[in-house]
Amino acid sequence: MSAETVDSWKTTLPCTRAEAEAIDAADDLAIDAVLMTTEEVEDDVTRWRLDAYSEREPTAAMIAQLRALVPSAADTAPVIEPLTPADWVAMSQDGLEPIAEGRFVVHTSAHPVAPPPGGRAFLIDAGRAFGTGHHATTSGCLAMLDGLADSSFARIIDIGTGTGLLAFAAAHLWPAAEIVATDIDPAAVDVTRENAALNAIPPLDLIVADGALNDAITARAPYDLLIANILAGPLVSMAPEVVAIAAPNATIILAGLLETQRSTVVEAFAACGCTLERMDRRGDWTILHLIAGKTRYVPTTPPDPKGRDGWALDI
Known part of the structure; x- marks a missing residue:
């Protein structure tokens, strides 16, 4: 070589x-x-x-x-x-069999599959961004969203969107909602745009942003469904700014945290008025469903960027 x-x-x-x-x-x-x-x-x-x-x-x-x-x-x-770049392609596709969560199935180009009756199949190839659905955190978020199908949401944000998969699932469940998908990595936003075209997803608002502090994000607030599949450190650091863009009684889905980190993340959001509704533990990983407070949260201290490094998850 x-x-x-x-x-x-x-x-x-x-x-x-x-x-x-x-x-x-x-x-x-x-x-x-x-x-x-x-x-x-x-x-x-x-x-x-x-x-x-x-x-x-x-x-x-x-x-x-x-x-x-x-x-x-x-x-x-x-x-x-x-x-080599060819090695990365081979590794990313090897062994990634389709996964099914509720009405959703996620597959790569190497393993095409038909959607379940009344459901939706998403083509998500591994590559420059994280979130093919094969990691327990992403599949757990899909299951959590599927369980909310009977709820009604008008404004949704997916923070740290990666491949866009969770935003796509939200678009399928709530086609009339305004959906914003953000990522700190411009490459991930490009990948989301490409994947949206491949999967015929209706237009999304795609924003390159660090957390929830971007003016384009706050201008669209408040959101009644917030999704953040990141990591525990950034989630704790970002809790005040995330809850600040949430509508009263908004649904907040958090993932990317180990079970050993659950209490720390829950406490950070509880300090901002959120309560834990339910959780889904998958191996060492835990997905959280929280509810924002009855009144809109206003942060009392400036945002703290400490702990935000390393947003992305593996697949």
């Missing part, structure tokens, strides 16, 4: 479930790589894997940082692989 074809690098070490959970729960590990943990053998707490994706070939210092995260692999040499 010539150096010109290398797009990025993958460094792999074995780990335990406890180490994987600690990595997933950390807000900022100060490692110049995207970390992903995977269960290799179901229900075997010793057979997990840490993959670190970096733009540059891993240095000795980076490898030492990774080893510090997984002490159980102290005697194991890391597997270091150069990746």
Whole structure:
């Protein structure tokens, strides 16, 4: 493989479930790589894997940082692989069988499927943005939205939209609603626009924004359904600004948090007047359904951007 074809690098070490959970729960590990943990053998707490994706070939210092995260692999040499763009495409599609949640089914180009009776199939290929529906947080949000089908919403926002999947599901359930989809990453907004065209989704308001502070977002407030499938750190940091754009008694769906982080996220939103309506635990991950207070929340302190790094989830 010539150096010109290398797009990025993958460094792999074995780990335990406890180490994987600690990595997933950390807000900022100060490692110049995207970390992903995977269960290799179901229900075997010793057979997990840490993959670190970096733009540059891993240095000795980076490898030492990774080893510090997984002490159980102290005697194991890391597997270091150069990746090409073609490798990414192959990895993104490999094994992504269609998933079904309620009236929704999500599939890739490699695994086309017909929609269920009265339901909707979405074509979402893995690629530059997160949210193909295969991660427990995204599928859990789909199930949560499906359970709200009999509710009525006029103004909806999907914060951290990734591929746009959750906004598309909302558009199917509430076709008359005004729907805003935002992401901090311009590439994700581009992907959402492309996916919307592929799936014949009615026009959405797409906004590149950090949290809920963008003028285009606040100008459309208040929203009666808010969706944020991000990570625990950003959710806690953003709680006041998210609740500030919520209508009284609005429905708020939160995901991207581990069960071990649930109480911290719930407390942050409770401090802004929200109450926990129900939750859906899927493995180590928990999806929350909260209700905003009876009067519109007004933040008492300026927004705190701390903890927002690393919005995206794996697939």
